[in-house]
Amino acid sequence: MKKVLKLSLLVFVMGLVALVLGYKFIYNKPHPDFEKAKSDFSISGAELFSQFKNSSQQAASRYNGKVIEIKALLNHVETPDSLTVAVFILGEGMFGDEGIRCTMLPNYRKDIWTYEGKEIKLKGYCTGFNETDVIIESCSIVQ
Amino acid sequence: MKKITILIFTFIIVSATFGQKYVTKNGHIKFYSETPVETIEAHNRQVNSALDIATGDFVFKVLIKSFEFEKALMQEHFNENYLESDKFPDATFTGKITNLNSIDFAKDGKYEAEVEGFLKIHGETKKVNEKGTFEVSVGKIFGKAVFMVHIADYKVKIPNTVINNIAEDVEVTVDIGLEPVKK
Incomplete structure (x- = not known):
């Protein structure tokens, strides 16, 4: 017993x-730590945007859900709602500017402003293309 | 449906030169499910949307992988098992304001709106009629709507093990601030 x-x-x-x-x-x-994650792809912003613009399905199957490192000229930073978004303008449509929009991780929301107008390398998680922009989330600055 | 979405987007884009189009790239959509077992909430703050105030044509597109959940496990299941975001990367609404005559987009104020169109989620398209508001304020238009989505209509399969954790009807809140297209 x-x-x-x-x-x-x-x-x-x-x-x-x-x-x-x-x-x-x-x-x-x-949540996954995209700052420490190894990049699946390293590519210029212009090339990434061009691939999505010209063949969105092919680019989606290649890049969606992957950690991507991009190098491009940072045009400006926006702060909609609670986000800080790094905006790379790589084309123009009838809606206005098109390109890549990267939401920044909290640790980089202050530093990103110092790169406005300069070339920068960012790394983050690609969620896709919404007809006008490639969206990359949880971005960090790559030194 | 994809062709219809592209056509409507193209229509709005092509006619944008006439200055009657309002857009945003930072719209907010909230997904909310409540059951006695669990409350699940997700946010997407990168919603692309356009409104033609002359015709009432209204579209939005949202990337599924951009929805953020408090819990990583929920986000993983949402993408991999329920919405299958690799296969169906986005959700779209393409439609029209049906009571355009009762909205004066040239005058500040809050207006009730009736919107009819097609909602595509998980590759399934359903005709929907929803009510919302458009608030016109100093050159901007703020659109708001809260509606229910019956997830079975969009062939989203919930495994039996978690069937009590997720509501059959989830509440979707759309909150967008539209600005005139910059020329």
Whole structure:
């Protein structure tokens, strides 16, 4: 009887530990760290935009969901809502400017302003092309 | 449907030179699901949208991978299992304001709007009629709408293991600030 009790207690404790670990490392796992992630592609901003503009499906299957490092001239920075967006203008449509829009990680929201009008390398997670712009999220400045 | 979306986008783009078009690249869409088990909320703040105030044509396009969830696991499941964002990278609405006569875009104020069109999610297109508001203020137009989406209509499959965690009807909030097209 004591053995059964001990075994039950052991199973209960192990189950509890599994639940806590599952909650911490699976259910509550952190978001990917795109700042530390290795780039899947390193490409000029002009080339990336051109590929999406000319063959959006092909470019989407290649770049969507990937970590991309781009090099381009930073035209300006916008701060819509709670975001800080680095804007690279690489074309013009009837809606106005087109290009690449990169949302910056909180640690880089201040520094990005110092690169306005300069060439810069940024790294982030590509979410696709929305007819006018390539969107790259969670961006960091690559030194 | 993709052809229709491109045609409407093209129509708005082509007629943009006449200065009656308003656009944004930073619209906000919120997705909200509430069940007794769990509340799930996601935000996308990179919504591309255009409105032609002369014709009432209205479109928006949202990239699925740009939705941000509080929990990484939810975001992963949303993209990989439910919305299949590699296969269906975006959601679009293409439609028209049907009560254009009761909205004066030249005069500041808040106007009730009725919008009819096609909503495409997960590669499935459904005709929708929704109500919202357009607020005109110092040259800008702020559009707002809250509506329910029955996820089964868009063939989004929820596994039995989490069926109690996700509502059958999710609330979608659209909040966009449109500005005139810069020439």
